[in-house]
Amino acid sequence: MTTISRNFLFFIIVAASAWYLNNNLLVVSNIEQFMPADIRDKNAQVLIEKSQKGLSANLILAQISGSNDKELSRLSRTLKLNLEKKKSFSSVINSQNFNDLKHEKLLKYRYLLHSNNTFDIDSLRHNFEKLLTAFTADTPSEFIDYLLIDPQSVFLDYLSLNQIKTTAKQKNGVWFVGNKALLMIQIQKNSTIEQQDLAIKTIKNTFEANKPSGAKLLLSGASIVAVEMRKNILNTIQYASFALIIIMFFVFVFIYRSIYLLILAIITLASSILIAMSVTQMIFSQIHGIVLAFGITALGVCLDYPLHVFSNTCTKVSARNAIKKILKPLKIGVLTSIFAYMALIGTGFDGLTQLAIFASIGLLSTLLISVYFLPLWMQNTKINKRKIPIGKCLSLKSKIFISLLVVLLPAIFLSQQAGLFNTDISQLNPASIASKKVDADLRQVLGSEEVNHVFLTSDKNLTKILTETQEIQQQLKKLVAQDIIGGTISADTLLPDKKTQKYRQEQLPNKEKLKNNVSLAMSKMPFKQDAFDNFINDISSSKTMPLLNYQDFEESLMASKIQSLLFIQDGVWYSLIRVIDIKNINKFKQQVNNSYLLKNTYYSISAMAGNIMNDYLKKTWTRLFAMLLLLFAITLWFAYKDKNRIWIVLPVFSGVLISLSFQALLGNSINIFHLLSLLLVIGLGFDYSLFFNYENNKMIQLSNSTHAITISAITTIMTFSVLAFSDVNVLSSIGQIVVIGVFACFIIAKFISTPTNKYE
Structure with a gap:
């Protein structure tokens, strides 16, 4: 040539x-590529994938500080209002959210989805009295309209299962912890690193455009x-x-x-x-x-x-x-x-x-x-x-x-040297110690679900999975009662199995009896005679409604939540039970070990990933030293001459x-x-x-x-x-x-x- x-x-x-x-050229930074890919334990693999790619992967926790409560409230509300208009974000939450009350399909099924249903005269009268109080408390008209349909707030209680159980206090209509306003911002799922970067810049620019005058915005989360x-x-x-x-x-x-x-x-x-x-x-x-x-x-x-x-x-x-x-x-x-x-x-x-x-x-x-x-x-x-x-x-x-x-x-x-090799996956987190602490503190205040300690059950039969999930939940309720954990969230709380739905359906009163109880309960109250007709008709319709299944939730406001807790992969259903706010980790582990059901479905993501990492590290280090020995053998062959x-x-x-x-x-x-x-x-x-x-x-x-x-x-x-x-x-x-x-x-x-x- x-x-x-x-x-x-x-x-x-x-x-x-x-x-x-x-x-x-596409440059990525997700650390999962340095985690083992071919994990033998299928449940372990599913959990690691969910921990890396679940809803929490795109969740940003925001904190606004450096000004008085009135100014921080304004900044929080304005930031929420402006970000909701942008396609990059699926939700922005800075207080308890009642916007979902308009979801008609799930509203009609409220009595099958939630168990807080009492229809005796005294209970109904108590609900009606609370409704009268709402009339005089400058309550928004759309919320009043909702209470006339659902005076027991059954649907509101159901929606709270999908909302944040925060310890933050509400001031001026937004969340506060101390002198700092808090928000939770969800970037659209399946966003690329470039889209996440753009979304983060949008949050910062939007905040600065609101003229914060000395107030500071702090962001944390996996995307950050x-x-x-x-x-x-x-x-x-x-x-x-x-x-x-x-x-x-x-x-x-x-x-x-x-x-x-x-x-x-x-x-x-x-x-x-x-x-x-x-x-x-x-x-x-x-x-x-x-x-x-x-x-x-x-x-x-x-x-x-x-x-x-x-x-x-x-x-x-x-x-x-x-x-x-x-x-x-x-x-x-x-x-x-x-x-x-x-x-x-x-x-x-x-x-x-x-x-x-x-x-x-x-x-x-x-x-x-x-x-x-x-x-x-x-x-x-x-x-x-x-x-x-x-x-x-x-x-x-x-x-x-x-x-x-x-x-x-x-x-x-x-x-x-003892403990020379480190297999803790936290070592892979490039965040600084300070940013990790901020993230942990915000998650605790906002009641974010625990991502490390979870329970998982799997089977090809969906009904069996939902039943076993309920059994696990019953065990965990004992830990809630003992103040060991703050609560739990799982698919069965959002989608009860058909047996439970059928039971609740059968417990609903017939139309004539309910109509009579409503009439007696509202006597001597300034309600129109037909004020609660829609309420009565909804209960009557609920007695003959077809039972809900998983597919009914695919287009609902609960879709993202339930899909993160109940999902199918390769023909196998997986049900995930997440724990909220572990107050005493030692007692938690002790109670888990005392229960056969909990012990066999419990996973610690960090411990599990650490064990997997340990096995693969041994294999990789073995290869390294084998290669060194090969070099030594080659050298000996050269040394022969x-x-x-x-x-x-x-x-x-x-x-x-x-x-x-x-x-x-x-x-x-x-x-x-x-x-x-x-x-x-x-x-x-x-x-x-x-x-x-x-x-x-x-x-x-x-x-x-x-x-x-x-x-x-x-x-x-x-x-x-x-x-x-x-x-x-x-x-x-x-x-x-x-x-x-x-x-x-x-x-x-x-x-x-x-x-x-x-x-x-």
């Missing part, structure tokens, strides 16, 4: 990748965390990219004394990143923000390959000849890193699989560009690089002593152990994201060892390897230092472990991997 045709092919591939990404996380990740990518460019500029101006080589290095890295992003987007239809941030930073390590080409090229050695001399260790180093990432495929984590593809394609692309394109672009380039001191090599005895030290000391230290090769693997093992020890020393437990960092440490450690060790008996060749590796280590450490200070705790953990691991690998590889006989 000619030089022109090869350059044209390169241009087409890069341009096609850029065009594809411009039209298709997801949007902020994506923003922080993108900021981190920008900072890391900027840092890498500054470092590269310094390196190429000061060390290589060539702007042209800087341009070639940027083209190599940028092209590799574009190609890796395109392939990942094609395969997964999206790229996770963490994969993008870590992947782009990790591919900065690919700077190694052009650096090796540049450092081994001089006035006497062309780039083409330099590549011939270093091609074998270059290939081994790249393939080793690719094998390390490929160990992530099949672990059950979609995010890790995505990262493996991204990194592998990037590494392979960089190798191909460095080998097949850089020599073309450097044909007439003369490199007059600045020398880097080589330093003195250690004796064999010193190597053995230091080797034992850098392996045994961190290994012993790690073996002494050359005893000096035995030193290649030691910096890799010690780098992993030292980086883990440093995390333990900081008091950090090891989680799934440290695994990502260790793969990078392994790849770089092997690369450093390989080039320091690879057979070169001329000092000039060792000088070239030292030259390239030293620059690589400096750029990698400085770039990942940006991640170490990221606001996203996941990225900061990655940055810390890479900085320490790479530094350790470089120092140990320099003094241990270099063959002793080089200087002897």
Whole structure:
């Protein structure tokens, strides 16, 4: 292939990748991709999905503070009024909601849906007296009209099952806790991260447009965390990219004394990143923000390959000849890193699989560009690089002593650590401790349902499911009575089974008896004789109405609520019972364990996910260490021909152990994201060892390897230092472990991997 045709092919591939990404790139930040995908326990999988994608995923809790009660009330009402006009939001609640009273279908079925039905004369008279009070209390006319149809407020009581059981006090018609106004804002379900971001901006802009005059708006919720996380990740990518460019500029101006080589290095890295992003987007239809941030930073390590080409090229050695001399260790180093990432495929984590593809394609692309394109672009380039001191090599005895030290000391230290590995899924939540506390406090005040402790029953028979749900509810009512929990919500409270509906239907009085009781109850009251005819007719109609089923709720105002509690997947019905306000978690768990029914249907989302995470982490870590042993075996095979090769693997093992020890020393437990960092440490450690060790008996060749590796280590450490200070705790953990691991690998590889006989 000619030089022109090869350059044209390169241009087409890069341009096609850029065009594809411009039209298709989708960056997501939902942390569920770093949860195991193929969970064996079907109920566990369903619960985890619901916890991640249920109604609470799009629920925003809002708090307005910083002004007097009158002003805060105005701001709350105005914000609610303005947001309700926008399509992005399905509901905005800042007080008890009575707007649903107009829903005629469920209103007619109120006596089958709710049990608060008493029709004796005394009870009816009491209801009528309350109605008279409403007349004189400046009550809205539409509410009066409703009470004439339903003087017992049966439908209102039923609707309260779908409303917030808040401990907030109502002032000036809106919720308050202390001197802060509260709102609950529901973004439309199935909203994308972009739509959620836009909705959040709409809330903030709408609030500012209301002229808050010093009042402040605080938002919390899963959507807020997801949007902020994506923003922080993108900021981190920008900072890391900027840092890498500054470092590269310094390196190429000061060390290589060539702007042209800087341009070639940027083209190599940028092209590799574009190609890796395109392939990942094609395969997964999206790229996770963490994969993008870590992947782009990790591919900065690919700077190694052009650096090796540049450092081994001089006035006497062309780039083409330099590549011939270093091609074998270059290939081994790249393939080793690719094998390390490929160990992530099949672990059950979609995010890790995505990262493996991204990194592998990037590494392979960089190798191909460095080998097949850089020599073309450097044909007439003369490199007059600045020398880097080589330093003195250690004796064999010193190597053995230091080797034992850098392996045994961190290994012993790690073996002494209790609870070193962290499988708590809360570690995956990128929100700060302060924002988590705000969210927890608001949820408690607003009476939001517990998302961690739930009860779940499943079966193919819907009737059986509803019956079992009622049995669980009966058990939980005892906990409510003991003030262990605040309450519960489940499908059976919204949709009673047909047996219950039939029983309530049979208990309704006949028309003549009810008419007589109403007449006697309203005697001596200023009501018209026919004031409650609609009330009487509704009860009469209820006695012959067909019983309600699940399908009847699909278009009702209760649809979203009931679908979150009762749903079907793959032909199996699932009924979810959520707990509200656990007041004493120890007593709650004790009572659950004392009941066979509750014990067998109870799930703690965090504990369950932690157990699943623990199993998968063991599998993934096993793969990691298996891969390290494979590297060791390969090294032994090389050492069969050359005893000096035995030193290649030691910096890799010690780098992993030292980086883990440093995390333990900081008091950090090891989680799934440290695994990502260790793969990078392994790849770089092997690369450093390989080039320091690879057979070169001329000092000039060792000088070239030292030259390239030293620059690589400096750029990698400085770039990942940006991640170490990221606001996203996941990225900061990655940055810390890479900085320490790479530094350790470089120092140990320099003094241990270099063959002793080089200087002897």
